[in-house]
Amino acid sequence: MRVRRPNPLMEILRPLGQLLLFILGSSVVISGITILIAVLIRGTRTDMDLLQITLVLLPQVLIDGIVLGFMYATIALGYTMVYGVLEFINFAHGEFFMFGAFAGVELLIWMQGQGWLPADQSVMAYVFLGLAIIVGMIVSGTISVTTERIAYRPLRGAPRLVPLISAIGVSFLLQDVMRFYQSAVNGAFYRSFPTFGGFSERITLFTLPLDGRDITIAIQLTSIVIIVAGIVMLVGLNYLVNATRLGKAIRSVAQDRNTSYLMGVDVNRIIALTFLIGGALGGAAGVLWAFRFTRADPYMGFLPGLKAFTAAVLGGIGSIVGAMLGGMVLGLLESFAASYLSIFTQGAFGAEYKDIFAFAILILILIFRPSGLLGGKTTQKA
């Protein structure tokens, strides 16, 4: 890592620019490929014009993909930070995410019970949503640090697979602990996100005249909230890691734990803080996920966790910027696969295969470029 004096303003602007670049870049590339495919196989369908359908759907698919990408990126940061510091895949990260989601949803349900949540758009709705996100972050961060202390720290010197298996155990344990708690308290194991604040309202961006019809392209308020929250968190984390004293300590531990210890860094504290930050980001993503998909259930963390891990590997695990890029690319790819796969294959393969997409990408990336899109050389420490 270069030695440079951080310029606070630059540390905010730079990641913003990178994010914008990633969104634009991956959107253009993926849309281009999709349109190309549409043009190439245009002749296979007689009942509709493939190209036209593709173009009509495109803006909506892009928006969905970007929203998904922000959530994956936020979760992926948790994986990437822990991996950077400990070289360890925190398999239970998806469950920290799930706990955060439940914490936020429970808080909002309680507030709704108190009659505090406004039904229409208002400032208070945003305040309460923000509060739910913060509570989700606190709960996830706490769980994350506790898990590190109990299940990971005692195993730090053990062979690589030992902490990984422990993490799998924690993941399973946490899923059923939440299920047990929810079943005992509510009788059902999932919770619905309360409807409030008029977040489901759609804002019309523009209309496309096409064949005499007007196609409206709209964005849900939910999506805007998620995008803004995602940007704030990604930029904030980047600032924390690159421009503060704590960030310097985290980077030094990531580079060489023993040497940082000798230089006076409290390694255990830094590792715990890394888990706290990663877990908190996961928790925030969890609340946003529940907000977007209006539901929290004990098993919700598994697939997003796995995909966010894929995103982290895709971007180059251990790299924060890489996680943002990976998340964005994966979110877009998944959104495209979900919408176009069925159209392009005449219904033979539907959106069910979108999960396979993520795994296929993971396998391909690991085979051909294990260091990820942005990664430098691979470091394979034993």
Add this chain to the structure above:
Amino acid sequence: MSAQSSAQLSPIQRMLKGPLGLILVFAISVGASYLFVLSPRSLIVRLLLLGSLLLIYYMPQKGWIKLLFGGVMLLIVLPYLGLFNPFLMELGFQIAAFATLALGLNIVVGFAGLLDLGYVAFFAVGAYLWAFFGSQQIWHMDEPPGTFTIYPTFPFPAWWFWPFLIVGIIAAAITGIMLGFPVLRLRGDYLAIVTLGFGEVIRVLANNLDKPINLTNGPQGITPIQRPPLPAYFTSQEFLNQLSDIAGRPISLNDIYGFFFYFVAIVVLIIAIFLARRLDNSKLGRSWTAIREDDVAAVAMGVPLRRTKLTAFAIGASFSGAMGVIYAANRTFVSPETFSLTASISILVMVILGGLGSIPGVVLGAAIVTLLNIDFLQTLSLQLSSLRQGSGFIPLTSIPWSSLPTQLDPARYQRLFFGLLLVVMMIFRPEGIIPSQRQRLELHEEPVDEPEGAVIEGEIEPDHKLEN
């Protein structure tokens, strides 16, 4: 197992020493069997019965005596007792089936040190293979699920089960190689995630390959699947009547198949144990150990890394493929649900609980986890649901049992127990209940009660931990 010096016997083993110990074990086995005849439905008696098998394993006697004891128990006493409660045979079948799976996974994880989290995928390959060819699915390939009728005949006669057992082994091994070929150069933890992904891919495929061609019949699963034919004598009414007289309850054809699959699974398990032991001591087994411990050094010593890892994958997968075929025939029904991540992890729990790389440990782990899974938790759930129907109250509270949500069924919380087991084992006893010698040396800090001058085959002493 070589004769152990008396200095390192555990307290239990010391109690079972000599002819007196032999008589004690014999008495316990007979006692447990007798109790079983008296109350064939009791969980405790079942546990006692299986515990006596463990005692037979533990008693410090000559190898052939233990084999004789164990053989008589497994092949004569247990099937006889199975006449009184068919569930015993089901339990035996499941334990043997999962023990075989766990032995296969043990080759990959325990011997070669490659963490495979999608192991159940190979099981699925075997199961779906026989499900496809052993049912009428071939005739329904162009019909969507739920729209077709069941015919009285099948495209393949039932005896094809036996050839397909071999085909299943080969198909699973090929799948193992196909998965292994691209991913085996990945490091341990990446490999774990990729295999997990692969397991999920197989499950998603099984769920969705009902279109465009109906290969798997989607989430509904394939049924009916044929069971292999039995000799006419065993299915004759006369034979059934004889058995019914002994058992004091009507014995049906399904019960006969219960016995049949129990024997098949036991035989396959014995073959698997034999193979695993031979492999562990072979040149290949030592290569696995070498790449597990230090792959750079192993390559430097001339071990072909790729090929050695691939063989581990292929052989591990083939165990699973064989069991898949048997499982499909036993259930006569296959659906994607069986092949979830939970199933993969439960097999991993068996291996880790018993002891990575330790063959007796893995079998014990399989027995414990299977008991927990299909017997203990189910019994608990039944107890709970009968309490729920009563009018009692939860002890120390004023909450009636009946207000307890059905969501709290213990049988639904397998993951809780698996997770807890994994974490606790990793922290307190990563080498498992019956550790393999090597793992014990590596993972336990304190100096081990190593017999003096013991030579562990083909091993270079770990450079640390032994010196203190």
